[in-house]
Amino acid sequence: MSPVLQQLRTWTGIGLQSFGGGQATQLLVYRAFVERQRLMTPAEYAQAWGMCQLPPGINLLALAVLIGWRSAGGLGSVVALAGLVLPSAAVTVLLTIAYLLVSHLHVTALALRGVTAGVAGLGLVMTVRLARPPLRASRVEGRLSLMASIAVLLGAFAAQVFWRPPVFAVLLGAGTASTLLGWPRRFLSRA
Amino acid sequence: MPDPLGLFWLFFKATLLSSSGLGNLPSLHEDLLARHWATEADFGAALAVGQVAPGPTGLWVVSLGFLIAGWWGAVLAVVAAVLPPLLIVPTELLHRRFGDLAPIHDFVRGLNLAIVATFPVVVLRLVGAYGFDLPTLALVAASALLIAGGRLPSVVVLALAAAAGVAIFS
16 A cells, blocks of 8 residues: 555544544544554654644644655655544534534533533643643753743633633743743753 | 634644643633633533543544534644654654653653642633532532542533533523
């Protein structure tokens, strides 16, 4: 099978089967490309996933583009992306239609209130999970770096709760603050 | 129906400013509610559908797009979601050359931390839409504990939360 067709087939399968969100999807990607097809070593996968944190948007879509690109060039990345997104998006729309069919029922409003609380719980878990890697990396770099990261994290939270600036301003401010706060550490480590 | 170009721009901007699947939530929440193009209930439903549907959770925006503007909304949301991740190709090339530069490394970490900080803010606003009563807070805490425990898939926890919602709030 040509690498392009292989990419299309694998990603479409992942797009249709990966019920359970991003972590379920990642597990299927790892099993397909690292364990079954052996297109990448575990270390290459980890490096690719780290790289996918950099561009904006959904990291898993970037991972599809990257794996497709490395194995079959530009066409490979397009079919990988389409294979992952189109089936998932189609099922998403069908589920939304199903929701609209029952949305006028009183019981739906109650269930949605429960789900909203559940999503809020999920948000709290995601906060902890996402905060861990950057904080752990900072701790390895030393106390100054850890304190800088905690300050940026709390500052970004406080700014949004108390002043409600545009999200863009928060991101730019946090990036700039992190760069400036990192300066003494970089200076000391060079000295 | 909202102006399609304006809607696309809001989705695209939210994706450009995000670094994960739910990272686009704060920007969309702010912009769409301010324009009255979406309601809190639309966000709740779209986020729940995104959890249940296969694929990356970030595709919850497809559901939101559909709720706002039907099929066109869904298509606009898909296009807005897939374009920014294509930047991974130039990113890989640039990262090979400059990724080790400390100021760039620190700037990217600051961005990541700010995205993390938006999650509890959204949690506060989602819960706040219904009020901070004891049953709701208990449901939030129970869901968080079950998801963090890792034994149950998040879809199952959300289904339990829905059932609990019907039982508690009726």
